[in-house]
Amino acid sequence: MTTASTVTEYLENVVPLWEVLKGLIPKEPAKLVQPYRWNGKEIIARLRQVAKEIQVGENVERRVLVPVNPGLKVVGLYAATHTIYVGFQIVLPGEVAGAHRHTPFAARFMIEGKGSTVVDGMKVDFEESDYVVTPRWSWHDHTNEGSMPAIWLDVLDIPIPRMLHATFFEDYPQEIQPVTLASSLNVRPKVAPSVWQKGETPAFIFKGREVIQVLKEMSKQGTDDPFDGIALTYVNPHTGGDVSSTLGTSISLLKPGMKTRAHRHTMSVVNYVVRGRGFAIIDGRPFPWDQHDILVVPPWTWHEYSNEGNEEAILLAITDAPMLQRLGLYREEVHPESFQAR
Numbered sequence: 001m002t003t004a005s006t007v008t009e010y011l012e013n014v015v016p017l018w019e020v021l022k023g024l025i026p027k028e029p030a031k032l033v034q035p036y037r038w039n040g041k042e043i044i045a046r047l048r049q050v051a052k053e054i055q056v057g058e059n060v061e062r063r064v065l066v067p068v069n070p071g072l073k074v075v076g077l078y079a080a081t082h083t084i085y086v087g088f089q090i091v092l093p094g095e096v097a098g099a100h101r102h103t104p105f106a107a108r109f110m111i112e113g114k115g116s117t118v119v120d121g122m123k124v125d126f127e128e129s130d131y132v133v134t135p136r137w138s139w140h141d142h143t144n145e146g147s148m149p150a151i152w153l154d155v156l157d158i159p160i161p162r163m164l165h166a167t168f169f170e171d172y173p174q175e176i177q178p179v180t181l182a183s184s185l186n187v188r189p190k191v192a193p194s195v196w197q198k199g200e201t202p203a204f205i206f207k208g209r210e211v212i213q214v215l216k217e218m219s220k221q222g223t224d225d226p227f228d229g230i231a232l233t234y235v236n237p238h239t240g241g242d243v244s245s246t247l248g249t250s251i252s253l254l255k256p257g258m259k260t261r262a263h264r265h266t267m268s269v270v271n272y273v274v275r276g277r278g279f280a281i282i283d284g285r286p287f288p289w290d291q292h293d294i295l296v297v298p299p300w301t302w303h304e305y306s307n308e309g310n311e312e313a314i315l316l317a318i319t320d321a322p323m324l325q326r327l328g329l330y331r332e333e334v335h336p337e338s339f340q341a342r
Ligand SMILES: [Fe+2]
Pocket: 100, 101, 102, 106, 140
């Protein structure tokens, strides 16, 4: 008698669909990515130590500590979620992170100090809370011309090109590229030099001081989002859309005592706590968070945030919403009890 297990006995690399269908198309997304919080202060303290102990050279191209989701270790993916990579990087005064380019999209959020990045010949200076966007396949190198260490959060979509088998990397022939266009102001105008119009979009910068000022103004007006507090989305000045075709970025302010409503969505979220402290409930589990922490909300997982401190809290949020929306896979749902007892 022919049974399911004997059907493909003599056929190599063929499976009967009925044996694997539930795994191929489950009723809901697989729960590989775990909710998680990394203690950012601990990581930064370790990074400072690493900067004293390890010289940048042939074996260590740059000093970066990478939060790895415990659910992704098993598949060998060193990233916070299945789509979003973040890393804490330190560059000491006078150091250079050599020029290269890659197909993963990249952005940097400055945590402390001052740094410069040169993107396709354009020099961009950035300081605390600034967000610099480096498009795919753009030459970039970083320098610290200041007197203090520069510590920033790298944001990349490494897992996405990897999943699509479209990852490429190339070193620049020299350690640093010549600066042909100076001043970070030049990156913001919508009319960028045509030499920049390759790949996704030219590089651009969001000044943290200005963004946080807008958030504070908004908080006085009471323009709250029920799920994200007082929130701003970073908009690509060249397209009017998200910062990249795959990842989006927003920043939100939670006033003291503010509590968001619970919902879930197919996008995953990586939060970086710019300032303040609070509490999140993700998949029913409590996650207290503090300044510099990294928090992960996996896809299709109930979550809510609250600010239980006396000061305002500011959270940066990196999501994969742009990619999901482009693919027609974005979906969200409000928790049935989230509008009760408020
Ligand atoms: Fe890079």
